[in-house]
Amino acid sequence: MQHWDNYWQKTKTLNSFAEGEQGLGYAGDIARFWQQIFTTLQPNASILDLATGNGGLAVLALQTNDRFVVTATDKANIAPLQLFSRQDASYKYLKKIQFFGNMPSERLTFAAAEFDMVISQFGFEYAEPAATLQQLYRILTPVGKAVALVHHADSFISLDCQVGLAVLPVFTAADGLLAKAQAFAIFCKPLQQFTDLSAQQQQLLKQHSNLLLSAFMATQQLFSGDKLDWFNVMAKDLVPALSNWRCLSEDTITTLVHNLTDFKQRLTDQLAASWNTAQIKHIQKIAEQQGFVVSVATLDSAEGKLCWVFKLAKKVKENNDTGEYINN
Ligand SMILES: C[S@@+](CC[C@H](N)C(=O)[O-])C[C@H]1O[C@@H](n2cnc3c(N)ncnc32)[C@H](O)[C@@H]1O
Incomplete structure (x- = not known):
């Protein structure tokens, strides 16, 4: 974890692997995807950004609607407010986010049913899935949902990563x-x-x-x-x-x-965190066994395959197996 602690504490960036202009927050296809998700929420919804890093996605949520109540966790020892200051456009949003570093997704300390939505941008897949899913089931309200954009083993990002490791x-x-x-x-x-x-x-x-x-x-x-x-x-x-x-x-x-x-x-x-088709099917099965209705899709961009879209909603009890899932 030291490598993530160092990165988040020493790099003035909101997102991983995105320094300079890119590090100012999410834009393009990823931002558009999330903005659409955020429009499905109540104006004062409580949101948890899982494995947040320096809060890029949490900031995007507040930029979309500053009435959201946003919490953000990461296993790393994060402290984004020590890097950003009043002069930075993201500062006013970062100040509104409750950050919890040193909090692995497998061991969230929040009360039951505390969140309307859990979101994660290239973060959910870094934790052990069964334990994390259990936590999500516990902390989501009965009609709560989770949406994660997850690294795909065949995405252009993963392929590029392999090239970097070879060099x-x-x-x-x-x-x-x-x-x-x-x-x-x-x-x-x-x-x-x-x-x-x-x-x-x-x-x-x-x-x-x-x-x-x-x-x-x-x-x-x-x-x-x-x-x-x-x-x-x-x-x-x-x-x-x-x-x-x-x-x-x-x-x-x-x-x-x-x-x-x-x-x-x-x-x-x-x-290691990038899922192939067999892995996502396996994790889908675990999620279903834990009481979620799961939707899996891929998100593409002009550069090619970007990531998996992994969505979860709690099964509606009266409705036995089928559950209810709003496809947003
Ligand atoms: C690729 S970064 C993504 C960060 C952020 N969501 C973003 O969009 O920039 C992956 C993050 O997962 C965190 N992480 C790794 N294992 C974790 C775990 N078990 N629980 C929570 N966070 C974890 C790392 O510290 C890192 O911040």
Whole structure:
């Protein structure tokens, strides 16, 4: 969980894997999907955003209707209000959300029937499904519903994630680029005390820095297309660090190693959490056995398959098996 704690506490983003402009909140197909779901709710509905991260989906709910009462949980130690401030557009919404970090979906501490709707964007699937479903059944009102957008094993996101994982070892392997950068930092350290380098020191520095540059370029040339994009993303903090040997330190490279190791762990989690057809059928069965009526569909976008749409409603008791499900 440390990799998620670090990510949410140190990255000023509302959503995972979406820094910069993208990290300001959900937009496009995902936002449209949820806005439509939110229109089905009463104006003052109580909503729980499960595995919320820094609250991207919870914020979207309040942007759609600021009368919703929104709670948000995550197993990670989240603290979004420490990253965002008054100047940020999302701040006024984040302030209205009750966040509970260190709360796994399998162990929600809320009272029974507390929520009209549970929502989750790429979060439900990270927890153990049977225990989580049990919790949802308990905390939803009798007519409450849960809607989760869940990673699909064949989505373009999962495929892209696999590409990222294939590229990462060129940085993190024992003889990878970061190990070479660390050796260069160690070499540079004693030279940093000199204002002017001797001719011999300059020549040695040039040799070492050329060796590193050649290794970097030779590795970069191994890739094209999506792999090259990933390589460049992963190299984005390394290149500026190496460009100034006087300021380069072992600690700087160690931080980059930690960041990429955390990144690898998040990508690995994401792939492990992606459901294939057999898995979603299995989880559907568990949900039905626990008393839910389940609807499963896929959501596509211009880039291809985006995710599963997993919807749950409690079976209506008088109605025996069939239950009632509003298809929204
Ligand atoms: C891909 S992120 C999604 C976060 C957020 N919903 C978003 O849209 O950006 C997955 C989240 O699941 C959380 N998580 C992992 N295992 C969990 C569990 N058992 N219970 C609750 N949250 C969990 C992680 O901490 C992480 O914040």
